[in-house]
Amino acid sequence: MSPRLIALLLTAFLAVLVPATPAAAAPVQTLTWTGNNSTTEYASAPTGARPGETTIVFENSEATGNTTGMSHTLTFDTTTPGYNHDVSLNILANPFDAQDGRHEAVVTLTPGKYRYYCTIPGHTAMVGEFVVSDGTGDTTPPVVTASVTGERDSSGNYVGSATVSLSATDAGSGVASVEYQLDGGSWTAYPAPVVVSAAGTHMLHYRARDVAGNQSEEGMAHFTVVARPGDTTAPSVSAAITGTQDTAGNYLDVATARITATDAGSGVASVEYQLDGGAWTAYTAPVAVTAAGAHMLHYRATDVAGNVSPEGMAHFTVVRSDTTAPVVSASVAGTQDGDGNYVGKATVTVTASDAGSGVALVQYKVDGGTWTAYAAPVPVSSAGPHTVGYRARDVAGNASAEGSVAFTVVAGGDTTAPSVALQVTGKQDGGWNYVGSATVTVTAADAESGVGFVEYKVDGAAWTRYAAPVVVTALGAHTVRARATDVAGNVSAELPGSFTVVAAPPPPDACPVSDTRETVVIGGIDSQVANVDTGNGCTINDVIDETAEYASHDRFVKHVKAVTQELVANGVLSTGDRNRIVTAAIESGVGGGGLATADGGKRKASARA
Incomplete structure (x- = not known):
């Protein structure tokens, strides 16, 4: 799977984390963040803003300096004291995702200070803040x-x-x-x-x-x-076509053209390309070609002194590996009266699947309106008859037939969504990481029709019905989201959370000075059983402890029988190995008037209580 396809699938999932809110009027301002190859700071970021509806732009692309395909996020802090916590924003951008690394979201800012950061592991030094002010009392220009x-x-x-x-x-x-x-x-x-x-x-x-x-x-x-004096040599320019190829050399679904130019004299001023006889276009990032068929790419470069390279040419063919459109369906939920009308609200859920290249986009439209990307169940509460259309497209570009569901909403009933709460618990270390595992507990309440069901998803998994606290043991950073639907079909806003699970530290060594002989030897008698670690740093010889003081040989043999029986129960020994060790203990003569040593001798010992 190509890096671009991986980024496309990942971003398609995470795009639901930042639903854009439709606005009645244009946002009052646009704030832009950019990312590059740095893991310690954003390439650019605003320091101030005005309150009100705002378009947030986050671009992490080759055009902004990211030449390594590195992902970054723009995430607003909603927990640290001293900052505004009223905006939930978490945008993941990659130069090879479906938006070529440029994403937008519409939020509403209020006066105060906001903190933002990157959630990618190893990028946590990318952090900053900006102030939202209504400008009261400020009459001095910058x-x-x-x-x-x-x-x-x-x-x-x-x-x-x-x-x-x-x-x-x-x-x-x-x-x-x-x-x-x-x-x-x-x-x-x-x-x-x-x-x-x-x-x-x-x-x-x-x-x-x-x-x-x-x-x-x-x-x-x-x-x-x-112009740099003496430069009469044109730049050197080349192109590389990459992607997954079939046995005939055709590119499956997408071919990516990367153009490279160098100039040892005055330096490269510009690079251009022309695809299939179209207009010459400035080259700023790899060109992804997805249209099926044969293609011809011309390219050239100009240096600062004005020297233009000869045109290069690359030809290639794109074919579709997946020719089957996605399967898409819709269901309507809510409280119905005796005539089948939905009381107060109807909620439409659209589901799409694709066994080939995977679903790339699901859309819906209500009553002949504009097509809108589907991210969550669609509530329809206005009284009257309605028709909701739906369709889907897969990564290979195959589009499903348009489907539709028709229904009628009548006034009355429950139109208020349930409330949902999410809690993460577990043992934490000094960095607030969860040691060994974290438990996610979701609760929901609805004062009117009652909670119908609760759903959750962890990381890239699908939405799952919640029945009991969810234990997450996989090491690393995790995201979790929860939502609830009441009996009337009202769906709560998605509630996000994040946490990190780290490995539990190893237990302390119970036997720092250990008997490490290869086999279990008792009083000079070799049982031929491997002297393995019992799980806490002590070997079997350590547990048998033949050099301790025992009141009698019989007391020592009983001791060996007891500890080896426990090792069998814990899966350290087999029954046969235990019998060989007990036999060696019986033959050893350890205990009683003296303690056997490793060479079969005796030493005087006082009675062990």
């Missing part, structure tokens, strides 16, 4: 500065390229946005340093706005870029 860096000639011109970095601060409500305008073009949001490689004189204007709406004066950076 301070914004620019610096231009790069190799310079004796006249102060930048050779090959110039990089402009912007920095903004605001001691009041906080910086909300930074923008720049290059050579009279449009104003553009500033996410990262701007590289200017075109030869000539350039003018870059910049400005910033704080959360209170105060805008700084426009700043300006003026500089000249000249």
Whole structure:
């Protein structure tokens, strides 16, 4: 299975963790986080925002500097004291997922401070915070500065390229946005340093706005870029086509084109590609081709000095490994009257399966509305007749036929969803990790029609009916979600939780100075039974303890019989091995007037009580 397909399936599951809330009006602002190859910090993140409905953008792609295919999450902290806990956000992004690493969610922010972090193991140093302010009392605009860096000639011109970095601060409500305008073009949001490689004189204007709406004066950076002298050699460019191939060399379901360009002179300025005779397009990330059929990819590169490489060409064929559409169905639940109408609310559950490439997308529409991605059962509460359509598509691109269910909702009944609570318990270490196992307990309550059933899912598993506390023993980080449905069909919001299970430390060695002879030897008599560890660091010879003091030989033999019987019960010894050890004890003469030593001799011993 290719990395892109794995990321697609993983993201399709985790996308339900962050359902976007439909908005009556456009969000008041957009906040953007980006990720790259770092495991210690986000590539960029906001520091301030205004309250209200907000579009959260998290992009972790090659365009933002992630060249290794590394996954990151953007997760809002909902437990640490001192921060706002009213936004549940957990976005997983990978450069090869279905959105090419760029995801959006709509949330509502309130005044205060939010903390965010990455939940991927080993990435926990990726953490930060931002302040949401209504701007009351702040009338001072932000301070914004620019610096231009790069190799310079004796006249102060930048050779090959110039990089402009912007920095903004605001001691009041906080910086909300930074923008720049290059050579009279449009104003553009500033996410990262701007590289200017075109030869000539350039003018870059910049400005910033704080959360209170105060805008700084426009700043300006003026500089000249000249071509690197002496570079007349075009870049070297190549392409690699990857993916799963059949015996004929065709690519199954998807072929990914990666283009690489190098230039030892002035450096690569741009890379472009053309697919199947289409327009030339800037290459910024691997190109995934999923359309079945033969394809032709042309590519070229241009260096800073303006030298253009000859066009390269790659041809390949994509075929579908899966030609069967998914199976999709829907069911309607809720309280019905004598005529079969649903009282107060009907809940539509859509289920899809695909035995081939797997389900990629499930959609529904209510009463002829727009198609919407299906993430959870759909409640319909408005009185009157309704039709809910549904369809599904698999990873190979096969689409099911559209299905529909029709029903009527009448006024009255229970329209309030149940409440659900989730608790994780177990023995914890100093880092709040659960040692050996964690127990997940889910409870639900409904004051009207009553709880119908409770469901949970752990990590990537399917939704499962909850009957008893769930014990999780697998080591590592885990996520759990729970929801409840009442008898009237109302479904609660999904409740998330996360925890980590670590291995229990080994028990202390009960016999730090142990008898490690290869076989069980008693008073010089070798039983020929392996002298194994009994499970706590003590060997069988240690447990028999032939050098201790015993009142008589008979007392010693009884001791050996007792301890070996316990070892049989614990699975350490077989019955036959036990008999050989007891026989050796009988023949040893240990106990009584003296204790046998390893060489068969005797030593004086006082009576053992």
